[in-house]
Amino acid sequence: MNDIIELEQTYVVHAYNRPPIVWVDGQGVWLQDVEGRRYLDLVAGIAVNALGYGDPEIAETICQAGKKPLHYSNLYHNEPMARLAKTLVELTPFADRVHFQNSGTESTEAAIKFARKYARTHFGEGKTDIIAFTGAFHGRTMGALAMTPREKYQAPYRPLMPGVRFARFNDIESVRETIDDHVCAVIVEPIQGEGGIHPAQVDFMLALRELTHKHHALLIFDEVQCGVGRSGTFWAHEQLGVLPDILCAAKPLANGLPMGAVLVTERVAQVIHPGDHGTTFAGGPFVSSVANVVVHRISQPAFLQHVREVGAYFKERLEALKHRAIQEVRGKGLMLGVQLDIPAVNVVEAGYRHGLLLLNAGADVLRLVPPLIITRNEIDLAVERLAAALQDVG
């Protein structure tokens, strides 16, 4: 194990803080390290591995798709991508078309480009500003980073993309004070992930939709983390009864292979012409074949019902823990946040000792985003191990 860690430390840019664990395998909701230790995974590669590890249908799909060309380029048509686009649109009442990406960040970048093109086409010059929110995370490239108000992430890279304004999340008055006719889009996560698992309130989202209509601004939902079944419905915004003009998705779409997607209305799609935006890899046949399986499986009513049921059970069990460090348990489906009054990283570290993978979201929130296939028994075990980890840190 140490030789692998040493290799990484010698040859890889030190952009990540990693625990001294080296993975070799995984099955279901379990990961195994080189020393044969098994860990119950409540991280799922940061809300990615929705169908867990070693899924036979995913493995078979990969074998079959791997025997065919992996890449044709967006110069040409390919069947798996066309089928995936149809399925995604049919699952998304507001959307008429899809543009594929390789990651969440690329999806938010595409969304803001589409919004600017839309505004320029319909309203001319000067309508280019974007409103994002406190606590938001939309990615790390220069445009996405400009909409991610974390000093630590932004400071080393200024100047960022200009024209981004910030309003307070779940505070419609602050949006009212910030918006005007120079705003082309408002981007919001229906459940903030990196910001600490904060669901958007229904009233806030309804009023946001009204305000964006009033100012002819597009509403963009960033469902990169909360979308594709994670919240217990296929899209998290289904539980809000508010429809956007553009939706960004990524993380679980291909169960660990890189894929992002931007879903748009026909009106938005109409302003995008060949050459306006593109990428070499996105929507390739290999990754799209896998995404077809993932999207089909996760969108089944029984699968989503399972997420709602085990999610509610998990929340109940966490609330019943009554540990003095736990201030609140929040979230939807299997996107849960445990608000602590102690540093969350201490609990994450203690989790390793108990064979439990945990993740923080900010300084004092534990983020629990396990594979969506997790069972009640596995949740019981996870809660037992979490209690032990909390006990360790006092």
Ligand SMILES: Cc1ncc(COP(=O)(O)O)c(C=O)c1O
């Ligand atoms: C809401 C949201 N948007 C965008 C991103 C960026 O996605 P990626 O890391 O795939 O580029 C993330 C990643 O955590 C996210 O949670």
